[in-house]
């Protein structure tokens with residue numbers, strides 16, 4: 647438990663310091679989020695979770711995809727990010743939950759899809775956490791792991807090199823997803839998009 651709470655403190659401190667100007671740092675990402683959400687193939691009335699929703703940048707396109715009869719939930723561990731989401735009015739597009747993706751307050755199989763932007767690199771136990779995401783999705787439901795910048799461009803922006811153990815490398819991500827209840831169906835890693843799609847295995 648102590649390890650868990652240390653993980654949380656680190657993530658919360660990191661993102662709390664960035665919450666207030668998160669959206670203004672990346673003002674042109676909107677269309678990339680809309681295009682990524684479109685790849686989930688959501689239908690009117692579907693139920694979707696934005697895991698690690700942050701300031702809720704994906705919530706408007708998710709709501710547009712499922713319509714008024716659908717369910718949109720945004721879950722995040724960092725109160726300051728959720729507060730920024732409320733200030734931006736994104737709570738109009740989805741219900742916001744202060745929650746850890748390691749233990750979601752969501753019934754098994756309740757959802758049609760999970761969208762997760764910029765999340766997995768921050769997870770201390772990715773296999774376990776991806777399994778929890780699989781738990782809340784119905785068989786055949788879909789997962790999108792998205793980032794509006796590819797791995798190489800992100801590494802360059804952060805002044806580091808990509809190492810072979812990078813979780814999001816296709817050769818690492820495919821088996822990780824397979825071991826966590828997902829089957830990867832597509833993988834794109836180019837400068838303007840990282841997007842891995844997976845289907846919940848039976």
Ligand SMILES: C[S@@+](CC[C@H](N)C(=O)[O-])C[C@H]1O[C@@H](n2cnc3c(N)ncnc32)[C@H](O)[C@@H]1O
Pocket residue numbers: 657658661697698699700701702703721722723724727745746747748762763764765768769
């Ligand atoms: C890089 S930000 C991305 C935010 C948002 N998805 C976006 O694309 O703008 C990662 C977010 O994941 C959240 N996060 C990290 N670990 C989490 C966890 N275990 N459970 C829920 N949220 C988590 C952080 O608080 C942060 O808001």
